[in-house]
Amino acid sequence: MQDQFRFTVQATGAPAARAGLLHTPHGAITTPVFMPVGTNATVKSVTPDELLACNAQIILANTYHLSLRPGGETIASLGGIHHFMRWDGPILTDSGGFQVFSLGHLRRLDEDGVTFRSHLDGSTRRFTPEAVIALEEQIGADIIMPLDQCIALPAEHDVARAAMDRTSRWLERCVAAHGRGDQALFGIVQGAAFADLRRAHARALREMNLPGYAIGGLSVGEPKEQMHAMLEVVEPELPADRPRYLMGVGAPEDLVEGVARGIDMFDVVLPTRIARNGSLLTRLGRVNLRNAQYVGRDAPADPTCACPTCRVYSVAYLHHLFHCEELLAYRLATIHNLWFMTTLIGDIRQSILEDRFGGFREEFHAAYRPPNQEASVQQRTRRTAGRAGTRADSPVEV
Amino acid sequence: MQDQFRFTVQATGAPAARAGLLHTPHGAITTPVFMPVGTNATVKSVTPDELLACNAQIILANTYHLSLRPGGETIASLGGIHHFMRWDGPILTDSGGFQVFSLGHLRRLDEDGVTFRSHLDGSTRRFTPEAVIALEEQIGADIIMPLDQCIALPAEHDVARAAMDRTSRWLERCVAAHGRGDQALFGIVQGAAFADLRRAHARALREMNLPGYAIGGLSVGEPKEQMHAMLEVVEPELPADRPRYLMGVGAPEDLVEGVARGIDMFDVVLPTRIARNGSLLTRLGRVNLRNAQYVGRDAPADPTCACPTCRVYSVAYLHHLFHCEELLAYRLATIHNLWFMTTLIGDIRQSILEDRFGGFREEFHAAYRPPNQEASVQQRTRRTAGRAGTRADSPVEV
Numbered sequence: 001m002q003d004q005f006r007f008t009v010q011a012t013g014a015p016a017a018r019a020g021l022l023h024t025p026h027g028a029i030t031t032p033v034f035m036p037v038g039t040n041a042t043v044k045s046v047t048p049d050e051l052l053a054c055n056a057q058i059i060l061a062n063t064y065h066l067s068l069r070p071g072g073e074t075i076a077s078l079g080g081i082h083h084f085m086r087w088d089g090p091i092l093t094d095s096g097g098f099q100v101f102s103l104g105h106l107r108r109l110d111e112d113g114v115t116f117r118s119h120l121d122g123s124t125r126r127f128t129p130e131a132v133i134a135l136e137e138q139i140g141a142d143i144i145m146p147l148d149q150c151i152a153l154p155a156e157h158d159v160a161r162a163a164m165d166r167t168s169r170w171l172e173r174c175v176a177a178h179g180r181g182d183q184a185l186f187g188i189v190q191g192a193a194f195a196d197l198r199r200a201h202a203r204a205l206r207e208m209n210l211p212g213y214a215i216g217g218l219s220v221g222e223p224k225e226q227m228h229a230m231l232e233v234v235e236p237e238l239p240a241d242r243p244r245y246l247m248g249v250g251a252p253e254d255l256v257e258g259v260a261r262g263i264d265m266f267d268v269v270l271p272t273r274i275a276r277n278g279s280l281l282t283r284l285g286r287v288n289l290r291n292a293q294y295v296g297r298d299a300p301a302d303p304t305c306a307c308p309t310c311r312v313y314s315v316a317y318l319h320h321l322f323h324c325e326e327l328l329a330y331r332l333a334t335i336h337n338l339w340f341m342t343t344l345i346g347d348i349r350q351s352i353l354e355d356r357f358g359g360f361r362e363e364f365h366a367a368y369r370p371p372n373q374e375a376s377v378q379q380r381t382r383r384t385a386g387r388a389g390t391r392a393d394s395p396v397e398v
Numbered sequence: 399m400q401d402q403f404r405f406t407v408q409a410t411g412a413p414a415a416r417a418g419l420l421h422t423p424h425g426a427i428t429t430p431v432f433m434p435v436g437t438n439a440t441v442k443s444v445t446p447d448e449l450l451a452c453n454a455q456i457i458l459a460n461t462y463h464l465s466l467r468p469g470g471e472t473i474a475s476l477g478g479i480h481h482f483m484r485w486d487g488p489i490l491t492d493s494g495g496f497q498v499f500s501l502g503h504l505r506r507l508d509e510d511g512v513t514f515r516s517h518l519d520g521s522t523r524r525f526t527p528e529a530v531i532a533l534e535e536q537i538g539a540d541i542i543m544p545l546d547q548c549i550a551l552p553a554e555h556d557v558a559r560a561a562m563d564r565t566s567r568w569l570e571r572c573v574a575a576h577g578r579g580d581q582a583l584f585g586i587v588q589g590a591a592f593a594d595l596r597r598a599h600a601r602a603l604r605e606m607n608l609p610g611y612a613i614g615g616l617s618v619g620e621p622k623e624q625m626h627a628m629l630e631v632v633e634p635e636l637p638a639d640r641p642r643y644l645m646g647v648g649a650p651e652d653l654v655e656g657v658a659r660g661i662d663m664f665d666v667v668l669p670t671r672i673a674r675n676g677s678l679l680t681r682l683g684r685v686n687l688r689n690a691q692y693v694g695r696d697a698p699a700d701p702t703c704a705c706p707t708c709r710v711y712s713v714a715y716l717h718h719l720f721h722c723e724e725l726l727a728y729r730l731a732t733i734h735n736l737w738f739m740t741t742l743i744g745d746i747r748q749s750i751l752e753d754r755f756g757g758f759r760e761e762f763h764a765a766y767r768p769p770n771q772e773a774s775v776q777q778r779t780r781r782t783a784g785r786a787g788t789r790a791d792s793p794v795e796v
Contacts, residue, residue, distance in 0.1 A: 085715060086710055086715070
């Protein structure tokens with residue numbers, strides 16, 4: 001198995017950036033890489049051909065959603081997720097654990113797993129480490145994640161430690177249950193915002209000699225400084241010859257800062273979600289297509305952009321489509337933002353290969369104006385408000 | 399001007415079918431032709447490239463909607479509708495008159511025109527024949543329609559006659575107001591369901607020597623037999639060397655029967671609208687993608703279809719996308735139905751060219767099972783319910 005998922009570091013840049021190559025049974029990925037999110041086996045509004053045109057290399061799908069619709073058995077009977085959605089490139093599935101904790105379910109958590117109600121029909125479902133691995137084997141992604149116990153931040157030290165220890169025990173059960181040699185099962189480093197826990201967990205997982213390491217439980221409402229501090233604690237503890245995946249991150253500035261701290265893989269719904277709200281990413285910051293100033297401007301939304309949308313359509317037309325709530329609007333904006341993310345991560349990679357990552361990082365931040373961070377944190381907190389009840393000091397233990 | 403819009407009949411088939419070629423400043427169209435509807439300067443969910451891939455030759459846009467968003471002046475300042483929406487093929491605009499009467503507006507009708515409230519913001523607007531032509535010149539389509547007075551069926555004879563006569567007076571004002579030599583202004587034959595009125599109006603319009611003739615006020619809830627009877631009355635009165643356009647029609651069976659009665663051009667929202675509801679057209683009838691029987695079927699929705707959707711995706715995946723209300727669902731179904739319509743009309747044309755239209759017509763009806771006609775008439779009646787107040791015996795005359 002290890003050979004199918006061979007990871008090679010091709011170049012490094014201070015402080016901890018790497019450019020690499022990750023092989024999978026569905027082709028090799030250059031890293032660092034941004035993975036578009038295709039929750040229901042579709043990156044919302046775009047086709048696999050359009051993903052390729054946007055230079056997407058690997059996409060993420062959500063085990064929780066796919067377990068409800070169309071179900072693991074159905075996907076397996078249809079030849080697995082690659083054939084089902086007609087995407088022949090690499091795919092990663094999460095474990096569904098995060099959604100169980102984040103979607104505001106009534107749930108019961110015990111040492112063996114978690115019982116929850118479907119957000120669709122209220123039916124009761126059960127996720128254990130073994131059940132999740134069985135689902136992920138049915139779905140058939142190239143890279144799969146183990147069930148972990150998610151907690152919200154801030155958290156008490158003993159609560160964070162207990163969740164981390166249970167995550168380790170569940171990981172061992174996942175490894176034991178996992179049989180498919182054409183799938184790489186990553187570990188997930190937890191430990192909330194405690195440096196000692198993060199360090200200890202990273203060391204423990206390293207001992208398990210896994211094909212890759214994810215970092216979970218971050219970007220859930222905490223200040224960016226705290227996330228950066230945790231990455232700096234974890235990075236030296238992880239083996240240099242395995243890919244590192246920062247789950248659920250990030251915004252453009254998070255890609256640059258994550259790579260600086262040794263991250264190779266990112267996924268986040270942000271670029272596709274804000275696209276459907278009319279917000280385009282540029283190297284200077286965000287552009288809101290709904291803004292009336294664009295009504296008569298016969299020029300690309302981003303004059304520096306070569307994406308399939310900016311190459312063809314004017315910002316006046318995009319504004320019109322959003323104004324009329326036309327379906328085409330969501331697709332054209334999504335294509336731009338996907339192209340933006342893959343181009344940004346590609347430029348980061350190139351700067352590492354050419355030994356000028358430090359300069360690139362400075363230039364990026366000098367030009368890019370992120371949305372007000374306080375507002376941004378509030379947004380994330382609101383989005384994860386359903387997780388309030390998931391704080392490990394409150395779930396129903398049985 | 400006439401030369402730019404040269405129409406040639408290439409072959410005919412009994413009883414009154416024709417295959418022809420209509421030249422426009424944006425290229426030639428083979429007829430009979432189906433025109434996809436792009437209300438807001440976008441055929442909902444698809445790009446111009448996809449329209450071409452579906453063999454669309456000419457599209458329709460709605461003057462009423464475009465007059466509200468983004469407005470005629472804005473489109474003119476952006477280079478006209480072709481450049482605005484990046485569709486370089488022929489375009490036809492209606493006059494907006496039908497929407498003024500159909501969208502349930504508060505309106506005041508007088509000899510000079512009609513005052514109505516925008517369905518978007520309630521603001522008061524005024525359409526006169528001259529104002530509509532000015533709008534259509536700003537929009538810049540190749541083929542444009544004059545303002546007409548629409549009435550609902552059934553209608554009294556004197557009411558229908560009055561609306562028809564006013565339509566004639568308005569047409570003369572439209573012709574006088576129209577200045578652009580690169581646009582063909584068609585006439586619209588009215589006369590409700592009265593053979594004498596339809597015949598008289600067709601004769602009157604023929605005298606005006608227009609570049610094309612539309613037939614309006616049909617398919618508004620009346621039985622199909624009545625529509626067919628009106629077409630049979632009008633057809634012999636229209637010049638053979640001008641294209642004939644049946645407005646707002648039709649379903650697959652309407653294309654076959656319309657061509658049989660001498661129609662060259664059709665437009666209708668049906669294939670794109672029902673696509674977004676999960677309904678696919680096939681030569682056997684409609685297929686509902688939401689049906690649970692498709693959940694595990696790894697085969698094209700229509701095994702006989704070569705459209706960009708059926709070539710790539712399984713009906714199981716389409717069912718899944720509709721089940722999850724994923725944006726991609728609407729596009730993939732729209733592409734199939736557009737391909738179906740252009741392929742059907744293309745097959746009709748080919749059968750005329752090969753002198754076997756009669757056989758094609760029989761074979762089509764033997765295989766195709768249309769939805770229950772009574773249910774279909776009720777649907778249309780419900781859809782045009784907003785027009786109840788538009789019966790010419792009720793509008794506010796001032």
